[in-house]
Amino acid sequence: xxxxxxxxxxxxxxxxxxxxxxxxxxxxxxxxxxxxxxxxxxxxxxxxxxxxxxxxxxxxxxxxxxxxxxxxxxxxxxxxxxxxxxxxxxxxxxxxxxxxxxxxxxxxxxxxxxxxxxxxxxxxxxxxxxxxxxxxxxxxxxxxxxxxxxxxxxxxxxxxxxxxxxxxxxxxxxxxxxxxxxxxxxxxxxxxxxxxxxxxxxxxxxxxxxxxxxxxxxxxxxxxxxxxxxxxxxxxxxxxxxxxxxxxxxxxxxxxxxxxxxxxxxxxxxxxxxxxxxxxxxxxxxxxxxxxxxxxxxxxxxxxxxxxxxxxxxxxxxxxxxxxxxxxxxxxxxxxxxxxxxxxxxxxxxxxxxxxxxxxxxxxxxxxxxxx
Numbered sequence: 001x002x003x004x005x006x007x008x009x010x011x012x013x014x015x016x017x018x019x020x021x022x023x024x025x026x027x028x029x030x031x032x033x034x035x036x037x038x039x040x041x042x043x044x045x046x047x048x049x050x051x052x053x054x055x056x057x058x059x060x061x062x063x064x065x066x067x068x069x070x071x072x073x074x075x076x077x078x079x080x081x082x083x084x085x086x087x088x089x090x091x092x093x094x095x096x097x098x099x100x101x102x103x104x105x106x107x108x109x110x111x112x113x114x115x116x117x118x119x120x121x122x123x124x125x126x127x128x129x130x131x132x133x134x135x136x137x138x139x140x141x142x143x144x145x146x147x148x149x150x151x152x153x154x155x156x157x158x159x160x161x162x163x164x165x166x167x168x169x170x171x172x173x174x175x176x177x178x179x180x181x182x183x184x185x186x187x188x189x190x191x192x193x194x195x196x197x198x199x200x201x202x203x204x205x206x207x208x209x210x211x212x213x214x215x216x217x218x219x220x221x222x223x224x225x226x227x228x229x230x231x232x233x234x235x236x237x238x239x240x241x242x243x244x245x246x247x248x249x250x251x252x253x254x255x256x257x258x259x260x261x262x263x264x265x266x267x268x269x270x271x272x273x274x275x276x277x278x279x280x281x282x283x284x285x286x287x288x289x290x291x292x293x294x295x296x297x298x299x300x301x302x303x304x305x306x307x308x309x310x311x312x313x314x315x316x317x318x319x320x321x322x323x324x325x326x327x328x329x330x331x332x333x334x335x336x337x338x339x340x341x342x343x344x345x346x347x348x349x350x351x352x353x354x355x356x357x358x359x360x361x362x363x364x365x366x367x368x369x370x371x372x
Contacts, residue, residue: 126270
């Protein structure tokens with residue numbers, strides 16, 4: 001066995017760190033012993049039960065809760081509740097669907113590792129910035145930060161794991177496209193008589209059958225990704241949308257009221273940057289999957305041979321129909337597809353809801369000034 005290169009060693013370290021963090025946050029799909037699974041699930045259940053009970057107790061005692069307080073409570077419930085749902089779903093998958101996750105390809109490709117590392121560094125940088133300057137924040141912000149920290153990290157690491165899975169499958173899709181390009185280049189060249197011999201035609205038919213089978217395997221990979229990550233993607237995108245709007249609103253309030261407070265502004269900017277980067281990376285790589293599938297469908301038309309056998313041409317027609325019906329599309333439980341169109345519509349909706357929150361802020365301040 002050859003020793004690992006520096007790139008391969010770096011890739012293994014980064015991906016190992018990702019898997020260990022997912023396991024610690026209760027989001028890993030790897031197999032564990034049954035006592036460890038139950039212990040981890042019970043610990044997370046106790047953690048969220050205590051947080052929700054404490055939040056409910058403080059909500060009933062607080063008589064005056066402004067718009068900022070309400071937004072924090074909403075985000076607290078959304079982030080912790082979504083993480084609890086994903087942890088429960090992962091726990092059930094470990095016990096009921098243990099064989100499906102093992103079939104999703106995993107590798108240590110340097111490009112995947114660099115992408116994961118590039119997504120992890122801003123997350124860790126923002127958490128270090130906040131933890132090292134906790135004295136600069138108010139007590140309500142600190143309490144909200146510690147309660148939502150595991151959930152926020154869990155949701156962000158979950159979408160990073162999803163991006164790595166899609167990138168691993170896209171590597172195999174590009175390999176299949178390259179093989180199809182080579183085959184189409186051979187078939188579109190001039191036709192000497194040697195290429196009309198039965199042995200040559202049988203060889204080309206076997207290559208088309210192999211590519212057709214490989215395309216079906218790639219489609220099954222995307223199907224399993226949708227099954228394993230579809231529900232969590234739906235929850236994560238909803239929570240990230242709400243968090244993006246709230247942090248953009250808090251950023252506007254901090255810049256307008258106290259521009260000298262640098263650390264709250266940097267915290268909100270860091271969250272907005274991380275969420276925008278993760279959502280953009282997920283939508284971009286899913287768009288690449290769809291584009292690669294369409295390129296494969298366009299290349300199949302070059303495989304048709306007017307002078308070929310009927311069996312060969314029927315096989316090419318079946319392959320073309322397969323690419324039309326089996327698209328490489330990643331969806332969030334069929335509610336929406338992940339692509340660049342979703343990215344543009346989400347940012348347009350963020351601006352709309354941000355304007356609504358700003359209007360509520362001015363209305364609330366006008367009401368306080370009128371009553372005072």
